[in-house]
Amino acid sequence: MTMINECDLNIPKSGLPRLVIVGGGFGGVSLAKELRDQEIQVVLIDKHNYHTFQPLLYQVSTGGLEPDSIAYPLRKILQDSPNNYFRLAEVLEIKPNENSVETNIGEIGYDFLVLATGSKTNFFGNTNIEKNAMAMKTVPQSLNLRSLILENFEDALLTDDLNKREALMNFVIVGGGPTGVELAGALAEIKKGILPKDYPDLDTRIAQINLIQGSDRLLATMSEQASEKAEKFLKKLGVNVYKNMRVTDYDGYNVSTNVDDSFEAATLIWAAGVQGATIKGLNAKDLIVRGNRMKVDEFNKVIGFDNIFAIGDIAMMESENEPYGHPMVAQPAMQQGKHLGKNLLRLIHKKTLLPFKYIDKGSMATVGRNKAVVDMKKFKFQGVFAWFVWMFVHLFFLIGFRNRVVVFVNWVYNYVRFDREARLIIRPFKKKNKL
Ligand SMILES: Cc1cc2nc3c(=O)[nH]c(=O)nc-3n(C[C@H](O)[C@H](O)[C@H](O)COP(=O)(O)OP(=O)(O)OC[C@H]3O[C@@H](n4cnc5c(N)ncnc54)[C@H](O)[C@@H]3O)c2cc1C
Numbered sequence: 001m002t003m004i005n006e007c008d009l010n011i012p013k014s015g016l017p018r019l020v021i022v023g024g025g026f027g028g029v030s031l032a033k034e035l036r037d038q039e040i041q042v043v044l045i046d047k048h049n050y051h052t053f054q055p056l057l058y059q060v061s062t063g064g065l066e067p068d069s070i071a072y073p074l075r076k077i078l079q080d081s082p083n084n085y086f087r088l089a090e091v092l093e094i095k096p097n098e099n100s101v102e103t104n105i106g107e108i109g110y111d112f113l114v115l116a117t118g119s120k121t122n123f124f125g126n127t128n129i130e131k132n133a134m135a136m137k138t139v140p141q142s143l144n145l146r147s148l149i150l151e152n153f154e155d156a157l158l159t160d161d162l163n164k165r166e167a168l169m170n171f172v173i174v175g176g177g178p179t180g181v182e183l184a185g186a187l188a189e190i191k192k193g194i195l196p197k198d199y200p201d202l203d204t205r206i207a208q209i210n211l212i213q214g215s216d217r218l219l220a221t222m223s224e225q226a227s228e229k230a231e232k233f234l235k236k237l238g239v240n241v242y243k244n245m246r247v248t249d250y251d252g253y254n255v256s257t258n259v260d261d262s263f264e265a266a267t268l269i270w271a272a273g274v275q276g277a278t279i280k281g282l283n284a285k286d287l288i289v290r291g292n293r294m295k296v297d298e299f300n301k302v303i304g305f306d307n308i309f310a311i312g313d314i315a316m317m318e319s320e321n322e323p324y325g326h327p328m329v330a331q332p333a334m335q336q337g338k339h340l341g342k343n344l345l346r347l348i349h350k351k352t353l354l355p356f357k358y359i360d361k362g363s364m365a366t367v368g369r370n371k372a373v374v375d376m377k378k379f380k381f382q383g384v385f386a387w388f389v390w391m392f393v394h395l396f397f398l399i400g401f402r403n404r405v406v407v408f409v410n411w412v413y414n415y416v417r418f419d420r421e422a423r424l425i426i427r428p429f430k431k432k433n434k435l
Pocket of ligand 1: 022023024025026027028045046047048050051052053054055056057058089090091092116117118119136137178179277279311312313314328329330331333
């Protein structure tokens with residue numbers, strides 16, 4: 001008979017070693033899947049009850065997809081595995097001396113702990129930007145952005161003040177990585193294909209999409225070929241691309257940069273950086289490194305601890321090829337989750353652990369209809385074929401059959417009809433310092 005320990009979030013003690021995973025993102029989910037029906041009790045904790053497919057958040061923000069189609073219930077992922085439990089909770093503190101974590105719904109003990117908390121937006125300490133800019137890391141944030149974009153057009157229609165109207169229709173995206181590039185392309189397509197039809201009584205030509213990049217090229221982590229082509233695609237769509245420019249301040253209206261202060265925009269979207277989402281409690285020396293990530297060894301073990309591991313964005317595993325750790329993208333998280341699952345079973349069976357080796361499957365970004373760039377180890381290509389590859393890969397990795405079908409149908413519909421029908425203000429967004 002199992003005993004309920006009320007301190008352990010009502011999870012029965014099973015006689016099996018207990019693994020607590022914090023975070024049901026790409027890393028946490030692949031780890032939990034790997035340990036399905038194994039001799040280990042798995043407790044997955046997340047502050048959301050769903051997994052978010054972050055690569056498609058920008059399509060939610062721009063009305064191309066409904067939010068439900070890129071989220072998937074975490075309980076469903078754990079179904080049919082009797083040793084798996086899910087708790088909807090935020091982990092507040094790790095207590096390594098007591099082998100337990102404190103959450104907002106109580107405390108739970110562990111034999112093994114895996115931190116898979118991902119990353120959060122990095123505003124580099126600029127509190128004004130943090131207060132006034134829009135971030136796009138979660139489904140609720142994407143819905144806020146979608147509402148704000150649409151509310152701005154509604155407000156622009158009502159004002160007689162030309163400066164205000166221009167600012168309402170001026171979009172500044174900070175950060176020319178894949179997120180910034182994809183968002184800029186999507187907004188440019190809305191300007192071209194949807195605004196003139198939706199707002200025939202508004203001069204939509206004054207809408208401006210500005211993409212600001214701190215370095216001298218877009219998609220800086222990809223090949224130069226991909227950067228050049230992405231910039232060309234964006235310019236063709238009418239996006240204003242600024243390179244070697246950094247946004248230094250934003251009060252909700254005036255955008256200051258290191259070059260000049262000429263932007264006035266009601267919407268600034270911050271896609272310029274992320275940092276590890278650390279949790280307090282682990283105080284080993286030199287543990288938190290560049291990008292607020294946690295240093296781990298080649299087995300994903302957090303430096304200084306025997307039974308605590310970290311995977312994905314939060315983990316910094318230095319290697320000869322990757323002196324600053326693996327890129328903060330989905331593949332390392334998924335591969336580390338799977339590998340750690342195997343290693344934990346080896347640990348339980350007292351076998352030696354195997355070091356993690358990252359297989360780089362390439363990177364890609366889409367700019368819009370028929371326009372994408374793909375870098376693979378041996379091939380680099382851009383254009384229509386790259387766009388099909390981008391779509392196929394994203395559909396393949398999306399979790400849930402229903403989600404895949406819904407996204408596919410939406411994409412076909414949007415392609416054929418030149419449309420984005422999820423442009424709905426379901427939950428109005430109250431922007432601070434609204435114009
Ligand atoms: C807009 C955007 C676009 C992107 N596009 C791409 C792309 O095209 N290709 C690509 O490969 N990568 C892309 N990425 C990056 C990719 O999404 C991340 O690298 C990946 O999600 C990392 O996986 P993870 O498991 O480490 O963390 P995540 O997937 O972020 O999961 C972390 C989980 O931890 C939970 N959590 C965090 N803190 C706590 C806490 N204290 N208590 C409880 N739960 C907690 C969160 O709710 C979340 O569910 C994109 C990211 C963003 C934001």
